[in-house]
Amino acid sequence: MKQRIYIDTSVVGGYFDEEFKESTIKLFERIDNYEIIFVVSDLLDLELINAPQQVRNHLLKYSADKFQRVELIEEALKLADTYIDEKVVGRTSLEDCRHIAMATIHKVDVLASWNFKHIVNLDRIKGYNSVNLRLGYSMIEIRSPRDLVNYEKD
Numbered sequence: 001m002k003q004r005i006y007i008d009t010s011v012v013g014g015y016f017d018e019e020f021k022e023s024t025i026k027l028f029e030r031i032d033n034y035e036i037i038f039v040v041s042d043l044l045d046l047e048l049i050n051a052p053q054q055v056r057n058h059l060l061k062y063s064a065d066k067f068q069r070v071e072l073i074e075e076a077l078k079l080a081d082t083y084i085d086e087k088v089v090g091r092t093s094l095e096d097c098r099h100i101a102m103a104t105i106h107k108v109d110v111l112a113s114w115n116f117k118h119i120v121n122l123d124r125i126k127g128y129n130s131v132n133l134r135l136g137y138s139m140i141e142i143r144s145p146r147d148l149v150n151y152e153k154d
Contacts, residue, residue: 002034002035002036002037003035003036003037003109003110004036004037004039004068004108004109004110005027005036005037005038005039005108005109005110005111005112005148006038006039006040006041006070006099006102006103006106006108006110006111006112007038007039007040007044007111007112007113008044008047008096008099008111008112008113008115008119009044009047009048009051010113010114010115011024011027011112011113011114011145012044012048012051012055012058012059013051013055013114014114014145015028015055015058016052016054016055016058017114020114020145023144023145023146023149024114024145026145026149026150027112027145027148027149030148030149030150031062031066035150036148037066037067037068038066038067038068039067039068039069039070039103039106039108040059040067040068040069040070041069041070041071041072041099041102042069042070042071042072043072043095043098043099043102044099047095070102070106072098072102073102073105075101075105076098076101076102076104076105077098077101079097079101079104079105079131079132079135079137080094080097080098080100080101081094081097082131082135083097083100083101083127083128083131084097086127086130086131087127088124088127088128088130088131089118089124089127093118096115096118096119099111099113099119100119100128100140100142103140104128104132104137104138104140105137107138108140109141110141110142110143110148111140111141111142111143112143112144112145112148113142113144114144114145116144119142120142120143120144125140125142128140128142
């Protein structure tokens with residue numbers, strides 16, 4: 001079974017960012033090779049509206065079978081609010097919490113992000129997972145695309 005990787009907006013933008021480009025391109029090569037499937041949300045679609053044109057259009061290069069689409073449902077909204085209420089992050093990080101909540105509810109294998117302040121951050125990950133476990137959800141694996149590329153064996 002293919003690994004299901006939820007991607008947030010930073011991963012799409014990372015394709016065009018000099019700092020993150022190399023690892024992001026390698027991650028997208030995995031989707032080209034049918035090794036993984038990206039889980040994308042309507043929240044990602046909304047965030048891409050304000051992105052530069054090349055970022056906005058990037059996912060359009062791929063066929064629909066490379067993606068699993070998920071929607072921002074009431075359960076995810078409540079879980080995201082709980083992350084805020086439990087002070088895992090501040091209210092300004094609500095959209096980040098919604099990504100994490102959707103990935104949690106849809107039981108993805110891993111959430112990929114380049115957001116090291118609010119998402120790919122050990123203390124934050126512990127906080128999200130503490131809330132998840134207390135509420136009966138599974139723990140969420142959160143990594144940067146750098147951790148999800150295949151490196152050649154020595």
